[in-house]
Amino acid sequence: MLDDIYFMNLALNEARLAQEAGEIPIGCVIVCNEIVIAKAHNLTQTLNDVTAHAEMQAFSAAAEYLGAKYLKDCTLYVNVEPCPMCAAASYWTQIGKIVYGTKDTKHAHIDRTILLHPKTVWVGGVLEEKSAKIMQDFFQKKR
């Protein structure tokens, strides 16, 4: 079934690719009419670019795929709540919906929803445990 669980598992697959490359394991997919039009994972170390978050790459790739500026009919699935940069980037894309797995505890003091486009639906807690575990495992190994 092509539901939130299905697409979040695809985002988690992307997160695993990041993990294998030694990157913080955050991955995402962008879906439009039940079709995955972009997938990406965090590449900040690989590209030596602290802005190379999964979501930023996926926004650019999705617009390229659609040949359209806006992602109004699309949903972003990402295992960790988007950071303020990515949330504010989503404002520009006017993306229809953002579904994330686990909360971003690092920037918890910044309410992401004030940064979103007013029409963007914001949903958290999909595959929350799995989404959190991959992050916890990564940082435990780092220590």
Place this chain on the structure above:
Amino acid sequence: MLDDIYFMNLALNEARLAQEAGEIPIGCVIVCNEIVIAKAHNLTQTLNDVTAHAEMQAFSAAAEYLGAKYLKDCTLYVNVEPCPMCAAASYWTQIGKIVYGTKDTKHAHIDRTILLHPKTVWVGGVLEEKSAKIMQDFFQKKR
């Protein structure tokens, strides 16, 4: 003299390149030890990418130039106050200072300073009139 006025004029030159390409005229430079290490202008139309703001491109280019992840000893000069996405991106770069020309009136309700790295110095109003005029001229011609 290599002062704020000098570097803001370079940012305005970049803004003019955007304007000539039919883009919203926002341009920037990143300076490190009085040397310009990156310059960029808004390319959202040209690249069909709503996240292709001048600052985002300059952050990536500056890190590439330095071969370093962080821009702690650098200053960003940009003719318009960075939007929430670019301000939040600057958090990740840990840039030392941001100097802008005129206020961003479109997202005035979002306090950019809560998005910055705690060590980033935030200064506005350098060549304010010139910085505002290029924007006003652009939007007047659009109407």
